[in-house]
Amino acid sequence: MNNKVLQLLVDNTSGVLSRISGLFARRGYNIESITAGVTADPKFTRITIVTTGDDEIIEQIKNQVAKLVDVRDIKVLEPSDSVYRELVLVKVRVSAGDRQGVITIADVFRANIIDVGPESLVVELTGKQDKIEAFISLLDGYEILELARTGVTGLGRGISNVTYLD
Amino acid sequence: MLGCEAMVKCLENEGVKHIFGYPGAVICPFFDSLLDSDIETVLVRTEQNAAHAASGYARINGGVGVCVATSGPGALNLLTGIATAFADSIPLVCITGQVESEQIGSDVFQEADVTGAAESFVKYSYYVTDAREIPRIMKEAFYIAGSGRRGPVLIDIPVDVQNTEIGDIEYPEKVQLRTYKPTISGHAVQIKKVAGVFSKAKRPLIYAGGGVHLAGAVSHLRDFAEKNGIPVVSTMMGLSVMPSDSPLFFGMVGNNGVPWANKAVAESDLIMMIGARAADRAVSQPEIMADGKTLIHIDADTAEIGKNAVPTIPLVGDAKKILKQMAGEDIKVPDTSEWLRTLEGYRESMGRKREKNKDYVDAAEFLELLTSCMKEKSIITVDVGQNQIWACNHAKVKEGTRFLTSGGMGTMGYSLPAAIGARKASSGRQIVSICGDGAFHMCMCELSTMMQTKAPVKVVVLNNTRLGMVREYQHYHYHDRLSAVELSGGPDIGKLAEAYGIRYLKLENMDGARGAVDEFLAGNDAAIMECILDPEALV
Numbered sequence: 001m002n003n004k005v006l007q008l009l010v011d012n013t014s015g016v017l018s019r020i021s022g023l024f025a026r027r028g029y030n031i032e033s034i035t036a037g038v039t040a041d042p043k044f045t046r047i048t049i050v051t052t053g054d055d056e057i058i059e060q061i062k063n064q065v066a067k068l069v070d071v072r073d074i075k076v077l078e079p080s081d082s083v084y085r086e087l088v089l090v091k092v093r094v095s096a097g098d099r100q101g102v103i104t105i106a107d108v109f110r111a112n113i114i115d116v117g118p119e120s121l122v123v124e125l126t127g128k129q130d131k132i133e134a135f136i137s138l139l140d141g142y143e144i145l146e147l148a149r150t151g152v153t154g155l156g157r158g159i160s161n162v163t164y165l166d
Numbered sequence: 167m168l169g170c171e172a173m174v175k176c177l178e179n180e181g182v183k184h185i186f187g188y189p190g191a192v193i194c195p196f197f198d199s200l201l202d203s204d205i206e207t208v209l210v211r212t213e214q215n216a217a218h219a220a221s222g223y224a225r226i227n228g229g230v231g232v233c234v235a236t237s238g239p240g241a242l243n244l245l246t247g248i249a250t251a252f253a254d255s256i257p258l259v260c261i262t263g264q265v266e267s268e269q270i271g272s273d274v275f276q277e278a279d280v281t282g283a284a285e286s287f288v289k290y291s292y293y294v295t296d297a298r299e300i301p302r303i304m305k306e307a308f309y310i311a312g313s314g315r316r317g318p319v320l321i322d323i324p325v326d327v328q329n330t331e332i333g334d335i336e337y338p339e340k341v342q343l344r345t346y347k348p349t350i351s352g353h354a355v356q357i358k359k360v361a362g363v364f365s366k367a368k369r370p371l372i373y374a375g376g377g378v379h380l381a382g383a384v385s386h387l388r389d390f391a392e393k394n395g396i397p398v399v400s401t402m403m404g405l406s407v408m409p410s411d412s413p414l415f416f417g418m419v420g421n422n423g424v425p426w427a428n429k430a431v432a433e434s435d436l437i438m439m440i441g442a443r444a445a446d447r448a449v450s451q452p453e454i455m456a457d458g459k460t461l462i463h464i465d466a467d468t469a470e471i472g473k474n475a476v477p478t479i480p481l482v483g484d485a486k487k488i489l490k491q492m493a494g495e496d497i498k499v500p501d502t503s504e505w506l507r508t509l510e511g512y513r514e515s516m517g518r519k520r521e522k523n524k525d526y527v528d529a530a531e532f533l534e535l536l537t538s539c540m541k542e543k544s545i546i547t548v549d550v551g552q553n554q555i556w557a558c559n560h561a562k563v564k565e566g567t568r569f570l571t572s573g574g575m576g577t578m579g580y581s582l583p584a585a586i587g588a589r590k591a592s593s594g595r596q597i598v599s600i601c602g603d604g605a606f607h608m609c610m611c612e613l614s615t616m617m618q619t620k621a622p623v624k625v626v627v628l629n630n631t632r633l634g635m636v637r638e639y640q641h642y643h644y645h646d647r648l649s650a651v652e653l654s655g656g657p658d659i660g661k662l663a664e665a666y667g668i669r670y671l672k673l674e675n676m677d678g679a680r681g682a683v684d685e686f687l688a689g690n691d692a693a694i695m696e697c698i699l700d701p702e703a704l705v
Binding site: 056063064067 | 281285310343467473
């Protein structure tokens with residue numbers, strides 16, 4: 001069992017996201033994260049799903065998803081051939097005394113402080129999942145009030161694997 | 167032109183002659199427009215049976231069946247029928263009325279999210295928001311339902327959209343779907359490989375499923391089998407791909423099939439599985455389909471290839487097209503006469519010696535007799551339960567006869583509505599509908615539809631006053647602790663038949679069965695034959 005990042009190009013129809021997530025649910029496939037947004041052509045939506053499964057399961061997922069009428073293309077974004085990014089917002093409780101400590105950690109990760117309050121900071125970080133995990137674990141000594149992750153999105157490298165839109 | 171008139175116009179453009187449905191307030195605009203069309207409406211007695219009737223119709227007609235219901239309870243009653251069609255890949259266009267667009271989501275009278283509810287067992291669904299989209303959606307719906315791996319498509323359409331004026335419409339000649347492009351032709355390289363493995367096969371076997379019927383490929387498959395002397399076994403959905411008495415046909419596979427068919431699967435060195443999916447009831451251990459042998463898997467659906475059994479040669483496409491492509495290859499199968507003799511030997515030696523029931527109607531013997539007396543090119547619709555297993559293994563399917571049942575979903579109550587639908591697609595063909603008393607109770611409201619449409623269906627009720635299949639299961643697995651399987655509340659089926667004005671015959675045991683069957687099948691009228699079975703009979 002390993003994480004796989006799937007990239008889908010789908011028709012931007014109403015209900016398309018529910019059709020896809022519904023298929024994962026009823027066939028017992030796992031969704032670790034799912035992101036969706038329109039492509040350069042607003043007729044299409046790009047969906048990135050992180051799932052788990054052995055090769056056989058991944059093959060089944062690809063075939064079952066590809067069969068949905070709205071789906072134009074599905075492929076696995078292999079780590080060696082792709083770039084992944086995820087964005088996280090972390091709200092940390094800080095006192096005047098330990099505010100600087102959080103800012104220092106954020107600086108090391110090239111994260112941005114996007115909100116400062118008398119008792120809290122909101123930090124924004126974009127990166128690969130392992131970087132985000134590392135960042136969150138470094139905040140262990142602080143009280144994380146709220147945390148929001150977008151889930152992974154990604155693209156294949158280079159131009160050899162591009163799906164061209166009509 | 168109004169949206170509802172456009173809907174009817176589109177159906178006419180698709181060549182639809184019959185629809186099966188049940189009206190209600192929010193689908194009334196559509197039913198009103200039907201009055202100005204030659205399309206005949208069959209009014210069923212409950213919506214589920216509209217879908218089953220459309221299924222029977224589509225399976226005989228070879229096209230797409232159409233069923234219609236109103237919003238809320240009408241649409242929800244349709245669901246089991248839609249799921250039944252989905253499980254067996256039957257092409258349907260299902261139209262449901264919906265409440266006013268402006269009221270959607272406010273829980274008004276008879277509002278139900280039917281596209282949401284049906285999501286997991288439709289091939290695709292539409293919720294129509296703009297009446298001008300009706301021609302495109304109808305065109306796409308028929309195309310999606312009837313191409314690739316067939317299946318039901320749902321169109322949910324609010325009443326105000328049906329009543330919107332849209333001017334003249336032009337029915338599109340072609341679909342323009344950016345994302346849906348089913349594979350029709352088999353890959354040329356794979357076809358060559360198929361030809362190659364057949365020329366080396368010693369014990370080749372064709373394993374035919376319902377996809378062969380759906381693709382209209384029965385005659386092509388038979389030609390291929392007969393030309394090369396290749397034996398054929400079938401799944402439940404594949405039954406009637408060959409007549410029962412063909413020397414090349416070796417019965418139904420699976421835990422409910424015949425042992426010699428399973429033996430053929432186990433011992434063959436090359437299986438061509440076509441339009442089948444090695445489902446759990448057909449092959450309990452899909453590995454045996456591939457281990458130590460060459461497996462060719464031909465299917466319209468890429469996702470079925472390798473799902474249950476991993477083939478040596480996958481071949482995606484339309485069964486008929488691929489068989490035509492194969493006919494163009496120089497395939498020379500080595501002589502199979504010894505293999506056929508072996509299988510013939512299994513058929514003779516592995517047959518279960520059944521003890522015939524003298525006190526009651528022996529279902530197996532009766533169904534063999536009944537179907538032997540039927541005409542060629544007839545239609546047998548079979549329900550779910552013990553009756554289905556008896557019929558699958560004992561019915562004599564004659565030349566050109568079709569065998570229709572609910573395989574994947576196993577929906578009780580399918581046989582009678584399916585027969586009524588099949589009748590509309592086939593005037594002149596003899597139609598026999600076989601059910602147990604449990605299934606009969608689920609669909610007997612359609613006797614009224616049968617009489618209203620003057621469908622001369624011969625209905626056989628195998629009555630053991632039990633849910634026989636469940637009783638049998640409880641007998642084996644719960645040591646005869648029988649729970650909720652007795653159906654002793656009547657009715658007197660003879661009186662019921664009289665109430666409907668249907669000719670009625672009763673058979674209590676096998677004495678005089680032949681004469682009774684002849685009398686039952688004679689005449690171009692509807693009839694019910696009640697057969698009294700041993701309540702403890704096992705399949």
